[in-house]
Amino acid sequence: MSLKSRQALAIVSACVLVVGVLAAAGITVWRDLSPYEREVLEPILNPRLGLLIMIGLVGAGMAAVMMKSFVQANLAAPALLADELGLIVGTDPSRRLKPTGSPELQRIAESVNLLADQRRSLQEDVELRVREARLSVEEERNRLAALMSELNQSVVVCNLDGRILLYNNRARLQFKALSDAPTAAGGGEIIGLGRSIYMVFERSLIVHALESIQERIRRESSQPVANFVTTTRAGQLLRVQMAPVLSAVEGEAESVVSGFVLMLDNITRNFEAETKRDQMLHTLTEGSRSSLANLRAAAEMLEYPDLDAELKDRFLKVVRDEVQGMSVRLDDTANAFADSLKTRWPLDEMLGADLIAAAQRRVEKKLGLPTKLEDVDPAVWVKVDSFSLLQAISYLASRLSDEFEVREVRFRLTSAGRLVHLDLIWSGQAMSTETVMAWELEPMTFAGESSPLTVRDVIARHDGEIWLQREKTQHRAFFRLLLPSAAPQDQVQASTYLKQDSRPEYYDFDLFKQTEVSRELDDRLLAELAFTVFDTETTGLNPSEGDEIIQIGATRIVNGKLLKSESFDQLVDPLRELPEASTKIHGITPEMLLGQPPMSKVLPAFHAFAEDTVLVAHNAAFDMRFLQLKEESSGIRFAQPVLDTLLLSAVIHPAQESHRLEAICERMGVNIMGRHTAIGDAIVTGEVFLRMIPLLAEMGIRTLGEARRASEKTYYARVKY
Known part of the structure; x- marks a missing residue:
């Protein structure tokens, strides 16, 4: 029964009790009177019966008011006190009771506040000791979370039920790209802590891979992993590597598989490129086969000595046409294959200013050569193999310092449409074109480092250009490197994360215990x-x-x-x-x-x-x-x-x-x-x-x-x- 129902019942009961007592007293007194007394009193009381009833109702009302006050002090006030106490115990230990109600309740509230202060002090002491004891564990956990969030590869960790307990930002963005939901929900319906990985992959595929891993573990394989390729509901092609999560079990000599790690790569574009190359090679071989057959037939006919001039001209035309067709197909194939070779070398997209900063650090540290910035566009992105490119820049700076006694180099980075100009600038005597060409074609050796690559190889790797240019008015020169530009990378929207959160929580290791x-x-x-x-x-x-x-x-x-x-x-x-x-x-x-x-x-x-x-x-x-x-x-x-x-x-x-x-x-x-x-x-x-x-x-x-x-x-x- 609710508090209000009990309050109403108590008040009604008090009223009924008062009215009942008054009625019972009146009936008892009336019955105790003699007949003569009743005859005397009846004419006196009958005209005043309404007044007597009114007195009874007033008494009942006074009883109701008194009972309401009593109930408020003895039922409602303790109930509110109990609610407040529940909040202190369950949700807000810093909350304190307001001493209200009767003096006894006020003393109880004061005593509860004192106990709450003592409890809070003990809790803080325990929490401090727990924090100290778990500090190293939390540091390792946070390092892992930070590492996972920054990985360029998509990583998802699941327990044996297929529930996701960890994923990194790369996986989140990749699954968003696979989603066909509206933008605000994109990916959120298929990846998230506690969600099932079977919304993305077939259960039988994961089970088969786990069985394969467990078999490798039984055979004590050094690399118990499984690899497979699958398609998603959106038609994307994913290459997946699965590795086990091994956990020690008390009383068991060997660890058991408690989950698995999935490392994902979207190979849709690679597959399309490979398919295109296959089609290109197929076209080349099939087209060449028919052309060679025609050439062979024409050559055999041309061997006849009595072949008339008209037929001879016709077969010679066949030879010319087929040779020309084969030449065109070979040229097209060579051009297309050369483009595909260029794209095979892994180039990373990075902010141009970061590349220049890295070049400055490397030149100053390796060569002891001071550097300055001339003009660096902060909005430029480049697509480069940063390691080999920094080697080439350092090599050129080294040759300038050793052979022309250059004491300072400057960097300039500007956008030129689909290309980027990276200039290495110096002041000093001019050099010949032959010297520049020799530097470009020699293997790079400087400051204790050596590479089989040449500057020309590095520039070709980027499908770029390099040349020497002079600024006669300022008595200086510069090497200009033409590099491929990249589109600015999308920044994660601030609204994706709640304010005041340094990093979204994409991991929950406790799900292993589900x-x-x-x-x-x-x-x-x-x-x-x-x-x-x-x-x-x-x-x-x-x-x-x-x-x-x-x-x-x-x-x-x-x-x-x-x-x-x-x-x-x-x-x-x-x-x-x-x-x-x-x-x-x-x-x-x-x-x-x-x-x-x-x-x-x-x-x-x-x-x-x-x-x-x-x-x-x-x-x-x-x-x-x-x-x-x-x-x-x-x-x-x-x-x-x-x-x-x-x-x-x-x-x-x-x-x-x-x-x-x-x-x-x-x-x-x-x-x-x-x-x-x-x-x-x-x-x-x-x-x-x-x-x-x-x-x-x-x-x-x-x-x-x-x-x-x-x-x-x-x-x-x-x-x-």
């Missing part, structure tokens, strides 16, 4: 489940009367952590007018919705993002009604369980008057960010939900089924939309 996935969801502990916390902004408050969703925001909770970097944030074109009154609430204008995808495209992406998770929302009945009304037209049904933080708040704090999101945040010490934006409300709801889980556990509500059943018993569960 329980069996076959357990029923209702029997699973809340702390074990994966959740999608979401919120919507709409054109209005009446989904059944035509209002539509204009924004969906969502984030994920995996293994008890809010993954703010794995989010879904998409505006939606409602295909109807947006009322001005709703814009005042959420700030979304009609102009912001122009060009946005309609719900028919956004809903499948959000469904994929939320797959295999429990949905969480504040006042979830409202948001779910919008989604349910789209089931018939879209064929998409959100069948997973749903938890509502509004209902859970009523379970945890039944004595509180308000269960609005702002009020819950204030009680639980959650900072409100981005209120009335879908993604902002989703993140705040996620923070609140995480703080509710330990409070529910203290009430004996630990599993999903228990949380759902407790929510259904609250008053707010009756609200319909």
